[in-house]
Amino acid sequence: MxxxxxxxxxxxxxxxxxxxxxxxxxxxxxxxxxxxxxxxxxxxxxxxxxxxxxxxxxxxxxxxxxxxxxxxxxxxxxxxxxxxxxxxxxxxxxxxxxxxxxxxxxxxxxxxxxxxxxxxxxxxxxxxxxxxxxxxxxxxxxxxxxxxxxxxxxxxxxxxxxxxxxxxxxxxxxxxxxxxxxxxxxxxxxxxxxxxxxxxxxxxxxxxxxxxxxxxxxxxxPKYPKKEKQQLPGRLHLVKWPQISRMVVKKAEDYIxxxxxxxxxxxxxxxxxxxxxxxxxxxxxxxLADDPKMDFSWVKPGKVVWDWYHNWNLQGVDFEAGINTQTYKYMIDFAAKNGIEYINIDDGWTKLWSFERVNPNLDLAEVIDYAKSKGVGVFIWAMWNTIDKNFTANLDMFSKMGVSGLKVDFFDRTDQRIVDFVNRLAQECAKRKLLLNLHGMYKPTGINRTYPNIVNIEGVLGLEYNKFSDKCTPTHNLTIPFVRNVVGPMDYTPGSMRHVSPDKFEKSWDNPHSMTTRAQQMAMYVVYHGGVQMLADSPTLYENDSIALGFLSKVPVNWDMTLPIEGEVGKHIAIARKKGNKWYIGCMTADEGHEFNINLNFLDDKDYKMTVISEGNSDDELVKTSVKTKKNEKHTFKVNQRSGLVIILE
Missing domain, CATH: 2.70.98.10 (Beta-galactosidase; Chain A, domain 5)
Known part of the structure; x- marks a missing residue:
């Protein structure tokens, strides 16, 4: 910087x-x-x-x-x-x-x-x-x-x-x-x-x-911790995962x-x-945050193929999908073919508390080597408190593995002990050129400026809630850009390919659906921002939609310019972002449709091809159209409720 x-x-x-x-x-x-x-x-x-x-x-x-x-x-x-x-x-x-x-x-x-x-x-x-x-x-x-x-x-x-x-x-x-x-x-x-x-x-x-x-x-x-204890997070009691327990404060000091x-x-x-x-x-x-004090020219933003949201559910493959070598090789091939920079290996790659006890169905070294041969990076999931048990040795191990970054989870606190750990983790990972995506984590406080290797932070009720809750509503989706994403990168993990209306919504662990349309999910890649963005759903679902996959393979995550066009908290939003010579506009609606009147007065003086990706005849369908346009032309787009629209100008 x-x-x-x-x-x-x-x-x-x-x-x-x-x-x-x-x-x-x-x-x-x-x-x-x-x-x-x-x-x-x-x-x-x-x-x-x-x-x-x-x-x-x-x-x-x-x-x-x-x-x-x-x-x-x-x-x-x-x-x-x-x-x-x-x-x-x-x-x-x-x-x-x-x-x-x-x-x-x-x-x-x-x-x-x-x-x-x-x-x-x-x-x-x-x-x-x-x-x-x-x-x-x-x-x-x-x-x-x-x-x-x-x-x-x-x-x-x-x-x-x-x-x-x-x-x-x-x-x-x-x-x-x-x-x-x-x-x-x-x-x-x-x-x-x-x-x-x-x-x-x-x-x-x-x-x-x-x-x-x-x-x-x-x-x-929160006061400074004096005594901590491992405890299963309340939001995961229903799945009974004893290997995932957070550190809670049982006794605190009298100071903060x-x-x-x-x-x-x-x-x-x-x-x-x-x-x-x-x-x-x-x-x-x-x-207001401190400048970085190290070299971060090696940091590479990008998109990530995720495994956990769709429960490792690949359709039509000739092997049993799951936490295994074949599944991750399929994900790597998908990423390489479509220009996706990373894959994520989430919870389940190890047993219980030891990083050395790798799932016997997964040859981790083979997967990482295969990813390297295809030009794809690997994020690997870990609990913060497991890393902390043998901090230096664990980070050295991940570095030696050859992973690109860590997805560190279940902080669930923001007392000084946690804040100190996060800053120490960011610094030591930077020394090893490891990226970080922090989940179960407090909101960004400018740390992504001081440590740009922190490429995303959760701290948001995101798409994953469709697996076990009805809280991820269209209104929520249209509120968080104005508050949570304003303070820094936000790992909402967009990209759902299965959709139902709110009145028909049912939570599902194995086959989660969103309360939006596919068009809104595409628009999220422009409206929401972070240094890495997940493709949350199954690669086989993306492969069945050429419009969605064509867009996701090309949409940037790192931008040169941002221009808000219009918006109302919890109602609708339209925002334009520029990368190089190309503009993207993302539009989203909540419980009511909206007519977006977009003036292209921010364009350069030249002819543009305008491609519009919008809702088709159903929640799961996209349509794509293209016309010519130029600076100062005005276009009106009607977007249905809980839907969206993407405009690409090039």
């Missing part, structure tokens, strides 16, 4: 003061924050004069200071920055990082840094103590404007797979003490869409939200974090959009 400085200005206020008010504006002047040091530290954020977050407090309780420290003598310094950032991979070839900044430096060794962007506001704490810092709590408050709609990602506690529905609720209807994970999204009475999350999470637990008062949420954090006293703490991020579609181009979580 490269960073090019355009300009930097600095203005210092060298006075030592007690009580003081400050104003910090975005570069375009539309977003501004009012910051006050008086009986603590508080702020309010506005967009075009409209309140986004009203009078809210910032606090931390630690062994070296408490909340009173935020009222002490301090110095204030303003500065600005405008640089261009070049991501290793993502949805843009370049990003502008343009902000105004205010730093309050207290005499006690504590500082608070505020940044105001054209599309948001963020702050973080910094300390310069010689001694170890122990943080007992960080009880920040977010005072939301009255009459907001909150898309409430409710969880029962800190032990969670981070796979939830974001359900719209009036702010006042949410009971006190209700618990939610982040990202946390709400819509103001003026129509602004706001997402609260965090960035640059190191040596610290992840942030949750809890309802405290009528309009107030406070931040809460412990680290060196010279450090920066995670950014608290408020992303602001004037309308729903605008949030789709917000990159603050990425921009």
């Amino acid at each position: 490269k960073k090019f400085s355009i300009y930097l200005t600095l203005q210092l206020i060298a006075l030592v003061v007690f009580g003081q008010s400050y104003k910090l504006q975005s570069p375009n002047g539309k977003v501004y924050a009012s910051i006050e040091v008086k009986d603590g530290l508080s702020y309010a954020v506005f967009n075009d004069g409209n309140p986004i977050v009203e009078h809210s407090t910032i606090a931390m309780k630690a062994n070296l200071f408490d909340e009173k420290a935020f009222s002490d003598k301090h110095r204030a310094a303003y500065d600005s920055s405008n640089v261009m950032v070049t991501p290793t991979w993502g949805t843009y070839a370049q990003l502008q990082d343009h902000y105004n900044q205010l730093t309050l430096s207290y005499e006690n060794g504590l500082s608070v840094q505020f940044r105001c962007y054209n599309d948001g506001f963020a702050w973080r704490l910094l300390t310069t103590f010689d001694n170890e810092i122990i943080v007992f709590d960080e009880p920040n408050r977010f005072n939301l404007p009255a009459n907001c709609t909150v898309y409430f990602p409710e969880v029962s506690g800190f032990l969670t797979p981070f796979e939830v529905n974001y359900l719209p609720k009036p702010l006042e209807s949410i009971d006190k003490d209700k618990f939610a994970l982040t990202p946390f999204m709400f819509k103001t009475p003026n129509g602004e869409l706001v997402v609260i999350s965090e960035s640059n999470l190191f040596e610290y637990p992840g942030m949750f939200m809890q309802k405290e008062g009528d309009d107030v949420f406070k931040t809460v954090f 974090a412990k680290s060196d006293g010279k450090r920066s703490f995670p950014w608290r991020v408020i992303m602001i959009a004037n309308n729903d579609a605008e949030i789709l181009q917000n990159n603050l979580v990425y921009l």
Whole structure:
């Protein structure tokens, strides 16, 4: 990643003061924050004069200071920055990082840094103590404007797979003490869409939200683990897999974090959009994260043939499909023939807790060698706690095997122990040039900038829920692009080839169906983004649909430009992405159909071939048409409910 400085200005206020008010504006002047040091530290954020977050407090309780420290003598310094950032991979070839900044430096060794962007506001704490810092709590408050709609990602506690529905609720209807994970999204009475999350999470637990008062949420954090125990995840009790058990915290310390006293703490991020579609181009979580400190030029984004979703179900083959050598060779041949970069070997390749006890039906070395001979990489699945039992030796083993990456699963926590493990895993895998796809994992916090070998993160209720739940609804599919995917890559694992209407839906472990159409599943490869994207269903089903397979073999995962066209949370979305000289537009609908009016004013001045992939006469059918078009032409597309559309312009 490269960073090019355009300009930097600095203005210092060298006075030592007690009580003081400050104003910090975005570069375009539309977003501004009012910051006050008086009986603590508080702020309010506005967009075009409209309140986004009203009078809210910032606090931390630690062994070296408490909340009173935020009222002490301090110095204030303003500065600005405008640089261009070049991501290793993502949805843009370049990003502008343009902000105004205010730093309050207290005499006690504590500082608070505020940044105001054209599309948001963020702050973080910094300390310069010689001694170890122990943080007992960080009880920040977010005072939301009255009459907001909150898309409430409710969880029962800190032990969670981070796979939830974001359900719209009036702010006042949410009971006190209700618990939610982040990202946390709400819509103001003026129509602004706001997402609260965090960035640059190191040596610290992840942030949750809890309802405290009528309009107030406070931040809460899991405490540092003292005693852990293996326990089968509740969502898998029904399948009785004793080899899959997560590590749960049975006893915790009285603090949330412990680290060196010279450090920066995670950014608290408020992303602001004037309308729903605008949030789709917000990159603050990425921009606030640290640059990579290693060479990641070797990282190769791509698509992955998955085995687990369809339960290793190959149809019409002359061998018994399953977790065996022949099945994976078939998948490799399929990937090689269709330009798919990777296959995934999921749970079942080992027995119980030992990586050495390989399934006797699977010659793993032969499969990996065969994949190499075909130019196909291999991801291999593992539990995080199994890796951790013999950390260095296990990573060396995977590296020696010749796999391209690891799909690491069932973190289900975000206390500091887990966060430390994830960062250590990313660093050590990078040294071995191993990619990572993290499942059962907390949301992205910009770690994919610091460690671009993390090519995808789950942290979302995805397609797999069709195997055991009815929660993966069309409305859910049209909500997550605006909240979960905004904070970073999202491994929803699209690509279902079997579909039914919601009223006929039945969960099925062996033959899962989606509540969408095949056209919507194709559109997901444009609308959703991540450094690797799964082809979730059976290769034999893709082979029976030349339109689907032709599209999936060519659609990129790494983009040069992203342009939201229109969208409404939980209703519909249209987004354009560019790779090279080719544009892709993905359109999706939820429970109601929608007419998309698309103006091609973003094209270059030349003639284009426009190919449209849309719904046929049934949920499982695709049709493809092509016409000529050019810049500034307008096209109208009617898309049925829970369906989709892909447009390719070349």
